Amino acid sequence: MEKKNATVKDVAQKAGVSTATVSRVLNGDKKVKPETAQLVKETITQLGYRMNRVARSLKTNKTHTIGIIAPEFSNEFFMNLVSGIEDEIKKEGYSVILCSSRENRDEEEAQLALLIEKNVDGIIIIPGSSRGSHFESAAPTPLVLVDRLTSDYPCDAVLADNFTGAFEAVYSVVQKGTRRVGFIGGDRQLSTARERYDGYAAALAKGDLPLRQGDILFGDYHSSSGYNLMKKLMESTEPPRYIFISNYFMHLGAAQYLLERTADRHQNGRERTDRERNGRERQALKDLHIISFDDMPLASFFPYSSLIVAQPMVEMGHRAARLLLERIGGNREGFPRVIRLATSQRIPE
């Protein structure tokens, strides 16, 4: 037989006070005689009383819980954001319900509806698509977007300055005299992919360089896409020597391709198979420079990595959390507020 949990009523009874008094002690209400408070506290530990926050939530209409919807969990980038959010929100006594949308709009909508039904105090979404009209259904629960922006519904958002990050990185090599920079990017449905491409294009334009169609490849932000596009680029007639890669996972895939194609990768005496490598490619590999987005622990060790644009991932999480907490607190100032955080550059080695 399970023994049921003690309730406020049990505590009140045993301590010989009213439930109101117990509740006051629980909530640190000042107008309780110290001795009474002490007595109640002792009774609480004696009975092993544990508050039922569900009941409290029903009464107060606050769950002290926020929902986060992310496209996937097995993604260092997203989890750095989530980590930043949790850091900040935990300080205020909030918990996080984490949901995955699998980059699927319907799933995102379903999870959002569920969060509302669970009565979360606020929601942070890393959008899985470019469309956000379903976010409307969150109202009046505060909603903040992070990392990506959707265009069809006004939302508070915390984003990296993708355009400037890409622009400055690409322009830095253009300025040094590079006449050609290849581009490997994600699906332009996503705001970040679009903005980074625009930054790239603007940098070439500023250097009076043409956008060469064959140098510009779009995929989907996943490593397999990075692998395939890098392969395509390197197998082209005359590969560019500078290549901009739009995110970490594409960079990872590209790195895998390059490692497979690089002769002197390991010194452990394995036989090299040269059958796939032609003169052109070998030539291209001689002087390759990769400029990439996202500063993950390993990015600087990927082959040919020469410049990395770092997003302040954890900071973005912090800011999103703080903005959400403000909104939860009732501050509607400047809605919709879009916060852009600067990227920074890092040179590997």
Add this chain to the structure above:
Amino acid sequence: MEKKNATVKDVAQKAGVSTATVSRVLNGDKKVKPETAQLVKETITQLGYRMNRVARSLKTNKTHTIGIIAPEFSNEFFMNLVSGIEDEIKKEGYSVILCSSRENRDEEEAQLALLIEKNVDGIIIIPGSSRGSHFESAAPTPLVLVDRLTSDYPCDAVLADNFTGAFEAVYSVVQKGTRRVGFIGGDRQLSTARERYDGYAAALAKGDLPLRQGDILFGDYHSSSGYNLMKKLMESTEPPRYIFISNYFMHLGAAQYLLERTADRHQNGRERTDRERNGRERQALKDLHIISFDDMPLASFFPYSSLIVAQPMVEMGHRAARLLLERIGGNREGFPRVIRLATSQRIPE
């Protein structure tokens, strides 16, 4: 003025039925006349009614939420576990409250207490330390451990077969005639670190090889530790040529060290600085073989990687979730149940 959400009562009133009937429709109860059900459903959409699950939870004493406590979020390994858990649990209509313990026992305890107060239906913990006596306070809420075991309190658990994984990997090279295998491991307070070390030691023993003190280094599963220990090993008088590294992050750190020390890492013409590299180390780098634990996307591309022991991360999450769901369902069969999942080997390239 915010317009308040419609409640069951509002729906009942407008539809001209009782709240009980509305509740029945909401819960798919069969004994409702189809026409009435239809009417109620229409009223629900008309009013934009959204169920308040907090109220339902208070009544049913089920939140359809489980808690997960993980040491940190910015950790691919843990997040793969969490991902597996969520996959499985979402199918049954459950949500996940995710908490970080920061590998801190007190924090773990605090989060656990909070989850209990939030009345979650079950809890999954990736323990942050070797002690689990505080898990007792979860009872009677079902609790399942994943990845790591604590010794001082009996719990259901889903774990990898760390001993066998390490043993077989190390023994495979011993069998081929290797007389010496170095070891870089995590804090033996953690069950996985202990088990992997034991597997390593057993493999040497089976090959009649001595445990050489200088070859065996312990750290803490983080990349900086892997970096430092690999450095220490490689700078020793006569470094071993085979090295077993106990987890991905140590492997990552070790790889960073090795990449820094490897001459021909990039072909992009940068000047090499040879000042740090002496003859011994160069010699050691000539024929190094690394055996490592955890199959992350990049592990096989780390330098000198020759054998990888892969844990079924997502599968572990699935199994843990299913076990927890069983326990939530009331099945207490075979408690405490400890499920060991086999590792597999992968040879890079």
Add this chain to the structure above:
DNA sequence: CTGTTAGCGCGTTCAT
């Protein structure tokens, strides 16, 4: 098939 009623455990007036 449907309605009435009684809580779930808490916070919160409004008295005293």
Add this chain to the structure above:
DNA sequence: ATGAACGCGCTAACAG
């Protein structure tokens, strides 16, 4: 400083 009483929104008997 304290207590009595009500209700948050919902489900679950029980009656009919």
